[in-house]
Amino acid sequence: MxxxxxxxxxxxxxxxxxxxxxxxxxxxxxxxxxxxxxxxxxxxxxxxxxxxxxxxxxxxxxxxxxxxxxxxxxxxxxxxxxxxxxxxxxxxxxxxxxxxxxxxxxxxxxxxxxxxxxxxxxxxxxxxxxxxxxxxxxxxxxxxxxxxxxxxxxxxxxxxxxxxxxxxxxVPAEHYADFAVLRGDPSDGLPGVAGVGEKTAAALVSRFGAVEDIVAAARTGDTGFPAGAAAKVRAALDYLAAAPAAVRGRLDVxxxxxxxxxxxxxxxxxxxxxxxxxxxxxxxxxxxxxxxxxxxx
Missing domain, CATH: 3.40.50.1010 (5'-nuclease)
Structure with a gap:
C-alpha cells in the first residue's frame, strides 16, 4: 500500500x-x-x-x-x-x-x-x-x-x-494523463486545450492514444478527428509539446x-x-x- x-x-x-x-x-x-x-x-x-x-x-x-x-x-x-x-x-x-x-x-x-x-x-x-x-x-x-x-x-x-x-x-488508464493534458485541470493550474472539453478529450485519446499521436494526427488532417478539434489542437502545439512531461508521473525517482x-x-x-x-x-x-x-x- x-x-x-x-x-x-x-x-x-x-x-x-x-x-x-x-x-x-x-x-x-x-x-x-x-x-x-x-x-x-x-x-x-x-x-x-x-x-x-x-x-x-x-x-x-x-x-x-x-x-x-x-x-x-x-x-x-x-x-x-x-x-x-x-x-x-x-x-x-x-x-x-x-x-x-x-x-x-x-x-x-x-x-x-x-x-x-x-x-x-x-x-x-x-x-x-x-x-x-x-x-x-x-x-x-x-x-x-x-x-x-x-x-x-x-x-x-x-x-x-x-x-x-x-x-x-x-479512456484507457495508461492514457489518463493525456486526457488530463487535453481537458485541463484547474486544481493543478493546467490550462488544457482551449475549446476541448472532457468529451472531446476522451474521444481523441480513445482513438489516437498519447498526446504526441493526437498532435501527429491533427497535423496530417486525419479524418477521424471530431469536427473542429484538429484546429484547436494545432493552435495549442507549444502547450502540447511541453505539458505531457509535466503531467505524467516520473518512473525514475x-x-x-x-x-x-x-x-x-x-x-x-x-x-x-x-x-x-x-x-x-x-x-x-x-x-x-x-x-x-x-x-x-
Missing amino acids: LIDAASLYFRAFYAVPETVTAPDGRPVNAIRGFLDMSASLIDRRRPSRWVACLDLDWRPAFRVELVPTYKAHRVAPAGGEDVPDLLAPQVPLLLETLAALGLATAGADGFEADDVLATLAHRDTDPVEVVTGDRDMLALATERVTVLYTGKGIAKLEAMGPAEVRAKYG PVGALDDRIPAEPRDPERLVALVDELGIDGPVERMLAAMRAAAG
Whole structure:
C-alpha cells in the first residue's frame, strides 16, 4: 500500500475539528485523522507492506519550466506552498510518529509524491494499492496496480483498475494523463486545450492514444478527428509539446531500497510513548498498532 501522504493529511486536517488539541493546546487534528484513516485502511485492506510517499518538492522546477501556470495558484504570498498555519507544524510530528511506529516513508529531493508513487508502483512486482485523492494517479492503474481514490472519503473508497477508469472517464488508464493534458485541470493550474472539453478529450485519446499521436494526427488532417478539434489542437502545439512531461508521473525517482514491511510492534517504543504523552494521541496510536498487528499476522 502506497499512501499519498499530503493528500491524506490535508484531508485529515479538514475532516477533524481544529479544536482537537494536544494537552498543551497545540492542534493535532491532522495527526489524529491521518493515523485513524491509515489504521482503517490497513485494517480493511490488510497490506503486508506500507509506504507514506512525501512531497519533498511540491512544485518541481522542471514542471514549472514546462507549464509556468503549474500549481501557481497554490503559491503563498511569501513564496512556498500555501499550507494552513495550523497544519504545517503537525507534519514533522506526524512523520516522527510514523518513524516510531516503524512505518516507512519515502521521498526524493526535486520530486513530488506523485513521482514517488509512480516509481514505487512501477518498480514493484507485487500487487500494489495506491491511496490518493489525486485523479492524475489513475494513470497508474493496471491489472497489478489498483488506485484507491479517496475523493468521496476513506469510508467510500473507489477501487479503480483499468476497467473502472475506462468506464468512468472513457479512456484507457495508461492514457489518463493525456486526457488530463487535453481537458485541463484547474486544481493543478493546467490550462488544457482551449475549446476541448472532457468529451472531446476522451474521444481523441480513445482513438489516437498519447498526446504526441493526437498532435501527429491533427497535423496530417486525419479524418477521424471530431469536427473542429484538429484546429484547436494545432493552435495549442507549444502547450502540447511541453505539458505531457509535466503531467505524467516520473518512473525514475531516486528512491533507495525500503524496509516497508508492516511491523507487528513499534520500532521505537520509548519514543512512541513520549509522542503519545506529548500529543495526546493514545487512541489513534492504539488503533494503528492493532491494525498493524493484524496485518503483520
